[in-house]
Amino acid sequence: MENETGRRRYTSLRRVAQAHQTRAEIADAARRLFVSKGWAATTIRDVAREAGVAVPTVYAAYQNKAGLVWALADAADLAADLPQAIEELESTADPRRHLAAMAAYDRRLFERAGDLITLLREAGRAEPDLADFYLTGRRQVGEHRVQVFSSWPDGTLRAGLDVPTAVDIYAALCNIDVYTTLHIERSWSPDRIERWWGEALARELLSRP
Known part of the structure; x- marks a missing residue:
């Protein structure tokens, strides 16, 4: 038995x-x-x-198809190893290293799941729920950056730069379109893109890069 x-x-x-x-x-x-x-x-x-x-x-x-895309989108953060990014952010108070950790996460996300992000944008044109999902995800990413930048001491950001503008600059530099242009069209390696992002972000955002 x-x-x-x-x-x-x-x-x-x-x-x-x-x-x-x-x-x-x-x-x-x-x-x-x-x-x-x-x-x-x-x-x-x-x-x-x-x-x-x-x-x-x-x-x-x-x-349905929308359910498939939702499942694939949920897998994107797992592919980029969000826990690793959080651990790297919490392990230091250095803003330059924070930016490097954030750039590394974006590199992993776009390298491993860039096709899913592009797919989600395309699907959103036909599925309002998926469009909302994509926009909500982008807003959440912006909120996370606000949290990081707001944790820095006064005077860390470049003179005349406030946190919302810093978040906008980050979004303009680090996104799937820039990654695709540099990697696919200009033949940059993911390592090179990550390094350039870290340097460019420090140069554009920090008072003493």
Whole structure:
């Protein structure tokens, strides 16, 4: 009887693992198709065919295309290792190192999930909820930068620069479009982009870069 109970328990665990694997395979297939074909041209049937599953399986896992994009977007911060960025910010009081840590996080985000960010912007043109999701994410990023910049002592920012303007300058320098231009069009390595961002941010924002 005990062995039978154990077998049932492990059978249940295997089913859970298989369900997670199926969801991951569907998400991977969706990401490939969304990036290669575009959001509008990709159908749930396309995703199911690419993942090798039935159409109802995709609906059961993610409900619809918007649900797939939401799941992919949630994975973006995990890919960029947000906990590492927080640890780096908390380990020092040096504004220059804060900027370097923030630039490193942005580099990881755009390097590992830049296609998802571009996809989310595209999908937002057809799905108001996804457009709101994208804009909310951008606002949250701005709020995080406000928190960091506001923690610095008076006189840290360049003369005449307030925190909101500093956040605007950061957003103008460090974004997916700048990353794509430098990496794809100008053949800069991600390391070079990260270094340049850190130096440029210190030069533009700090009173003593």
